[in-house]
Amino acid sequence: TTTAQRPRRVLLKLSGEVFGGGRIGVDPEVVRGIAAQIAAAIRQGTQVAIVVGGGNFFRGAELQQKGMDRARADYIGMLGTVMNCLALQDFLEKEGIDTRVQTAITMGQVAEPYIPRRAIRHLEKGRAVIFGAGAGMPYFSTDTVSAQRALECKCDMVLMSKSGVDGVYDSDPRTNPAARKLETVTYAHALQQNLKVVDAAAFSLCMENGLPMMVFGMEGEGNITRAIQGERIGTLVVA
Ligand code: UDP
Numbered sequence: 001t002t003t004a005q006r007p008r009r010v011l012l013k014l015s016g017e018v019f020g021g022g023r024i025g026v027d028p029e030v031v032r033g034i035a036a037q038i039a040a041a042i043r044q045g046t047q048v049a050i051v052v053g054g055g056n057f058f059r060g061a062e063l064q065q066k067g068m069d070r071a072r073a074d075y076i077g078m079l080g081t082v083m084n085c086l087a088l089q090d091f092l093e094k095e096g097i098d099t100r101v102q103t104a105i106t107m108g109q110v111a112e113p114y115i116p117r118r119a120i121r122h123l124e125k126g127r128a129v130i131f132g133a134g135a136g137m138p139y140f141s142t143d144t145v146s147a148q149r150a151l152e153c154k155c156d157m158v159l160m161s162k163s164g165v166d167g168v169y170d171s172d173p174r175t176n177p178a179a180r181k182l183e184t185v186t187y188a189h190a191l192q193q194n195l196k197v198v199d200a201a202a203f204s205l206c207m208e209n210g211l212p213m214m215v216f217g218m219e220g221e222g223n224i225t226r227a228i229q230g231e232r233i234g235t236l237v238v239a
Contacts, residue, residue, distance in 0.1 A: 012224070017056055048128050089128075146202060147206050158213040160215045
């Protein structure tokens, strides 16, 4: 089936940071709110795959700075993402949305292994699919995995939700008060200008494969639902 014949299919990236409500661990009320927004969009007919980060538990780079071996620290980071996946699954199912978690590191008691064709089948049946444990490989980020899963699962767009920033700016808005938000930007420009709101590896993977991305702030009322439904609420990044 071509994209014109089937319902819209998106890959939503959620950072782990928001799951903790600013602290370590999972804040169930935050996850409940996110799940309600995703469920609302799925009920309208969009197919939704999700990659969840793990920054509310561990980031490999931070553990490395405190003396740990980087690769082992990254595995700890990946395992953290799975707890977020299970929390999101729980609240999506409470919303009445059938949900499957697929992990890049196998852990049969809690999730399916990552099987792309099976993930696509779940999406076609209207199930939410949550991808956990990143790529299963150290030195990668969940932003990059989002681009990879979106490509392999034939999503129409990557929706990169961000916390504390509502799109791509022409310079870092946290340090430059004169920074301007861009309506549209090309991957090449974002990479040349070193605009770091999304990982360079994620940008280049999307650029090379012509996959559009929207970077948006998840804080606004209903923003996640609106983004999934195709509203332009952030910055569109194109090849
Ligand atoms: N990670 C990894 N490989 C991957 C994805 C994630 O090693 O493919 C590790 C890495 O240590 C990262 C952590 O998992 O710091 C949590 O993921 P990320 O920082 O991307 O989460 P977010 O910032 O989106 O919450």
